[in-house]
Amino acid sequence: MRVAIVGATGAVGKELIKVLEERDFPVSELRLFASPRSAGKTVTFRGEPLTVEVTPEGPIPADVVLASAGGGVSKKLAPLWSSAGAVVVDNSSAWRYDPEVPLVIPEINPESARAHQGIIANPNCTTAILAVALWPLHKAFGATHVVVSTYQATSGAGAEGMQELLDETRNHLEGRPVGHKVFQHPIPFNVIPHIDAFQENGYTREEMKVVWETRKIFGEPEMKISCTAVRIPTLRAHSEAATVLFERPVTPEAARAVLEEAPGVEVVDEPERNRYPMPLSATGKWDVEVGRIRKNLAFGNALDFFVSGDQLLKGAALNAVQIAELLL
Amino acid sequence: MRVAIVGATGAVGKELIKVLEERDFPVSELRLFASPRSAGKTVTFRGEPLTVEVTPEGPIPADVVLASAGGGVSKKLAPLWSSAGAVVVDNSSAWRYDPEVPLVIPEINPESARAHQGIIANPNCTTAILAVALWPLHKAFGATHVVVSTYQATSGAGAEGMQELLDETRNHLEGRPVGHKVFQHPIPFNVIPHIDAFQENGYTREEMKVVWETRKIFGEPEMKISCTAVRIPTLRAHSEAATVLFERPVTPEAARAVLEEAPGVEVVDEPERNRYPMPLSATGKWDVEVGRIRKNLAFGNALDFFVSGDQLLKGAALNAVQIAELLL
Numbered sequence: 001m002r003v004a005i006v007g008a009t010g011a012v013g014k015e016l017i018k019v020l021e022e023r024d025f026p027v028s029e030l031r032l033f034a035s036p037r038s039a040g041k042t043v044t045f046r047g048e049p050l051t052v053e054v055t056p057e058g059p060i061p062a063d064v065v066l067a068s069a070g071g072g073v074s075k076k077l078a079p080l081w082s083s084a085g086a087v088v089v090d091n092s093s094a095w096r097y098d099p100e101v102p103l104v105i106p107e108i109n110p111e112s113a114r115a116h117q118g119i120i121a122n123p124n125c126t127t128a129i130l131a132v133a134l135w136p137l138h139k140a141f142g143a144t145h146v147v148v149s150t151y152q153a154t155s156g157a158g159a160e161g162m163q164e165l166l167d168e169t170r171n172h173l174e175g176r177p178v179g180h181k182v183f184q185h186p187i188p189f190n191v192i193p194h195i196d197a198f199q200e201n202g203y204t205r206e207e208m209k210v211v212w213e214t215r216k217i218f219g220e221p222e223m224k225i226s227c228t229a230v231r232i233p234t235l236r237a238h239s240e241a242a243t244v245l246f247e248r249p250v251t252p253e254a255a256r257a258v259l260e261e262a263p264g265v266e267v268v269d270e271p272e273r274n275r276y277p278m279p280l281s282a283t284g285k286w287d288v289e290v291g292r293i294r295k296n297l298a299f300g301n302a303l304d305f306f307v308s309g310d311q312l313l314k315g316a317a318l319n320a321v322q323i324a325e326l327l328l
Numbered sequence: 329m330r331v332a333i334v335g336a337t338g339a340v341g342k343e344l345i346k347v348l349e350e351r352d353f354p355v356s357e358l359r360l361f362a363s364p365r366s367a368g369k370t371v372t373f374r375g376e377p378l379t380v381e382v383t384p385e386g387p388i389p390a391d392v393v394l395a396s397a398g399g400g401v402s403k404k405l406a407p408l409w410s411s412a413g414a415v416v417v418d419n420s421s422a423w424r425y426d427p428e429v430p431l432v433i434p435e436i437n438p439e440s441a442r443a444h445q446g447i448i449a450n451p452n453c454t455t456a457i458l459a460v461a462l463w464p465l466h467k468a469f470g471a472t473h474v475v476v477s478t479y480q481a482t483s484g485a486g487a488e489g490m491q492e493l494l495d496e497t498r499n500h501l502e503g504r505p506v507g508h509k510v511f512q513h514p515i516p517f518n519v520i521p522h523i524d525a526f527q528e529n530g531y532t533r534e535e536m537k538v539v540w541e542t543r544k545i546f547g548e549p550e551m552k553i554s555c556t557a558v559r560i561p562t563l564r565a566h567s568e569a570a571t572v573l574f575e576r577p578v579t580p581e582a583a584r585a586v587l588e589e590a591p592g593v594e595v596v597d598e599p600e601r602n603r604y605p606m607p608l609s610a611t612g613k614w615d616v617e618v619g620r621i622r623k624n625l626a627f628g629n630a631l632d633f634f635v636s637g638d639q640l641l642k643g644a645a646l647n648a649v650q651i652a653e654l655l656l
Contacts, residue, residue, distance in 0.1 A: 145626045149477035149569040151519050151560065165517075170501055173494065189493075190608040191479050191560065191567045193620050193634045198599040202580065202622030211625060226625035228569040228632060232479065232519065232560050239519045241477040241556040243571075252530065271526040280518040292521050294530030297539060297554035298473045304556060306521045 001026055001328070004062035004086070006055050006077075007069030008032035009041060011159040012091055015317035016066050017045055023321055026328065031062060034069070059084030064324050067091060068316070082118030087327055089120050089320045093205075096121040096213060103216045106322040107264040108135045113326045120323055125315025126150055126206065126229060127213040130240050132314060133290045133307050136262035137255055138218060142247035145302075146225040148210065148240050152195060153279060155236035155311045157182050162235055169233070183231065192231040204229055237279035238311045241292075245302040252293045255303055259290055264314065269293050277308035288314050329354055329656070332390035332414070334383050334405075335397030336360035337369060339487040340419055343645035344394050345373055351649055354656065359390060362397070387412030392652050395419060396644070410446030415655055417448050417648045421533075424449040424541060431544045434650040435592040436463045441654045448651055453643025454478055454534065454557060455541040458568050460642060461618045461635050464590035465583055466546065470575035473630075474553040476538065476568050480523060481607060483564035483639045485510050490563055497561070511559060520559040532557055565607035566639045569620075573630040580621045583631055587618055592642065597621050605636035616642050 003020065007013045013034070020027055030045050033055040041052045055069065058080055065081045067074050068091040075094040082088050095101040102112035103121045105128055113120050123131070130148055137143060154161035161182045169188040172178045178186045185192050196205035207227040215223050259267050268277050269291035277289035288309035296302035309315060331348065335341045341362070348355055358373050361383040369380045383397065386408055393409045395402050396419040403422040410416050423429040430440035431449045433456055441448050451459070458476060465471060482489035489510045497516040500506045506514040513520050523534035535555040543551050587595050596605050597619035605617035616637035624630035637643060 147475055147571050147624070147626055149556075151479070151558065166501065169497060173498055173501070184602045185606060185608060189562045190606055191562060191636070192606060193567070193569070193604050194599070194602065201625075202599065202620070203625070224626040226571065226627075226632065228477075228620070228634065230479065230567075230569065230634075232562075234517045234519060234561070239521070239558075241521070241558065243475050243554065271522070271530065274512045274522065276521050278513060278518055278520060280513060292530070292556070296475070297529075297531070298475055298552040299554075304554065306556065306558075308519070 001064060002029045002062045003027050004031045004033060004060045004065045006033045006065060006067040006073065008043065008052055009034045009038040010068055011155055011162065011312055012068040012316040015312045016068065016320060017043060019313070019317045019321045021046055023325070025321060025324065031060070033060070060086060062086045064089065064327065066320050066324065078119050087116060087118060087120065089122055089323045091122045091316055091320055093124065093209065095119050096123065103213060104323050105131055105217055105319060106326055107132055108217055109219065110326050113323055122316065122320045122323060123213045123217060124206070124209040125156055125311045126152060126238055126240065127210050128315050128319050129238050129288050129307055129309035129311070130210065130242060131214055131217055132264040132288050133259065133305065134214070134242070134244065135218065136258050136265070137244065140258045141250040143244050144224060144247050145245040146223070147243040149228045150230055151232050151234070151239040152229060153234040153236045153238055153311050154187060154231070156195065156238065165233055165235065187231065187233050189233060193228065195229045195231055234279045235283070236311055237282040237308050238315060239277060239279060239306065239308040241304070241306050243296050243299070243302060243304050245299050250301055250303060252295060252303065255293050264288060265290055267291065277306050279308055282308035283310055285310055286313055286318055329392060330357045330390045331355050332359045332361060332388045332393045334361045334393060334395040334401065336371065336380055337362045337366040338396055339483055339490065339640055340396040340644045343640045344396065344648060345371060347641070347645045347649045349374060351653070353649060353652065359388070361388070388414060390414045392417065392655065394648050394652065406447050415444060415446060415448065417450055417651045419450045419644055419648055421452065421537065423447050424451065431541060432651050433459055433545055433647060434654055435460055436545055437547065438654050441651055450644065450648045450651060451541045451545060452534070452537040453484060453639045454480060454566055454568065455538050456643050456647055457566050457616050457635055457637035457639070458538065458570060459542055459545055460592040460616050461587065461633065462542070462570070462572065463546065464586050464593070465572065468586045469578040471572050472552060472575050473573040474551070475571045477556045478558055479560050479562070479567040480557060481562040481564045481566055481639050482515060482559070484523065484559070484566065493561055493563065515559065515561050517561060521556065523557045523559055562607045563611070564639055565610040565636050566643060567605060567607060567634065567636040569632070569634050571624050571627070571630060571632050573627050578629055578631060580623055580631065583621050592616060593618055595619065605634050607636055610636035611638055613638055614641055614646055
């Protein structure tokens with residue numbers, strides 16, 4: 001299969017290349033595209049050097065285009081790529097809310113991917129990491145209300161976000177002025193409850209993505225979900241604290257049993273051994289860690305749990321490659 | 329008034345000295361006590377040098393003892409200090425759940441302090457920071473269910489916790505091995521959903537403190553509260569994301585109006601100007617910042633809000649001095 005990656009030199013693009021290698025995706029030809037600034041760079045794929053090309057304004061000769069170059073590029077170019085015969089797996093938010101475009105997590109709604117019309121959307125990272133754990137619980141016990149607070153890594157803002165955390169932390173430690181460019185405020189040793197733009201209803205777009213996208217992926221347009229999305233000074237795995245009310249009787253033990261069997265999930269829930277989900281252990285992992293599974297103390301028949309998942313993998317590159325695998 | 333500080337060289341002890349100065353507390357004599365390791369150090373109070381003494385195993389000649397030397401010391405010595413005539417304001421958890429001991433936030437239940445029998449307990453930092461914002465909303469609209477996820481600074485583990493974050497972050501940045509001693513896992517660029525010991529019900533003691541203490545301070549023994557307490561790599565202000573269901577009709581505007589008038593609270597809620605609570609802005613402030621006030625999207629008649637408050641001030645030293653002020 002001829003594969004193209006658009007945005008190949010970004011944080012997600014680099015992971016896409018690695019994930020294609022590690023999952024032994026049947027690539028007959030790989031072409032890498034990026035902005036003029038990054039074109040000309042050499043990247044190694046399966047031991048061979050590949051030169052990064054400038055993203056063309058027209059068709060790309062590929063069977064699958066894995067796009068991770070931002071919403072503007074995808075909005076404009078994905079229709080051109082798909083009308084030239086490629087299936088586009090798009091990592092931006094440009095197409096996620098289009099009723100004609102399936103929004104897919106392979107563990108949840110693979111059948112939607114197969115009904116594509118040329119473009120398949122990859123969900124927001126925070127949504128994907130929560131959904132992969134929430135879905136098996138929803139199927140088993142019927143989730144009615146979901147409240148989630150996030151602990152999101154700087155990788156969500158791309159490679160520049162991670163670099164800003166590292167550089168500005170160094171400045172902080174050495175007593176130099178601490179600046180910010182990628183984030184709205186200095187991120188070292190800080191917490192910023194603001195990711196993406198604020199909406200009329202007081203929620204950020206990042207928070208609304210979790211609402212809109214979970215409903216679409218689950219096929220539950222009325223599901224009651226609320227989110228607080230918070231940027232914290234970590235590098236690349238997102239964590240989330242979830243409270244979920246269910247319609248059918250649930251216990252932590254029953255939930256744990258369901259999650260143990262669920263694809264894409266690793267139950268890490270041995271508090272007595274200090275084992276629970278953490279960015280430190282979730283980074284680089286394909287599965288999303290789920291733990292701290294317990295009865296919520298405020299609501300009847302409700303659970304709390306905590307997830308950590310690699311924002312660049314299940315939250316982006318891994319899920320995109322898994323979608324491409326559905327097309328084989 | 330003769331004041332003694334026990335644990336005077338710890339993170340909270342140092343803030344106690346500063347807060348006594350800044351609030352012009354009528355101190356006629358100040359004596360400072362600490363463990364033998366710290367005794368002999370010199371500390372400046374109102375421009376005068378004071379020598380730190382070893383905490384005695386018996387009575388302390390003071391009218392008020394501000395104790396911040398850990399639960400073990402307080403459990404054993406607070407009754408001796410109070411029976412010798414001092415009122416003990418204790419910052420540990422040793423006495424908080426004793427029905428004879430008032431647990432006090434001056435903005436909420438000052439009358440309880442006045443009914444003391446020699447010992448007054450200062451609440452857990454996470455509880456205090458949430459409660460000061462929750463109480464006025466509870467009075468106005470009747471809170472029925474509270475779900476909170478915390479973003480807790482390393483200062484909650486004392487000066488050693490903050491030092492470990494700084495030292496190990498430096499190690500991380502310079503490519504050296506990253507260790508941990510104060511925390512259960514390395515804290516730089518990580519998130520640890522584990523503060524204090526795990527209980528039978530799957531919650532940590534830190535999480536249960538928020539439940540137990542909020543109920544006691546509010547005089548609402550049945551209030552439905554659930555908490556996820558999470559340590560993050562910040563230095564000294566705690567943040568918390570709260571979802572609160574109310575029995576009487578509430579709107580974000582009405583809540584904001586109530587909070588604007590509430591003591592101990594600063595409404596920081598102008599998302600359009602990128603203003604919301606953050607550790608960066610809450611550090612060093614007496615008031616707790618409250619913002620991101622909005623209608624919760626999952627529940628009817630419910631609000632979400634975000635708070636940041638200085639763990640060492642309203643979460644510890646400031647509240648203790650405010651309690652002492654009630655005794656004047």
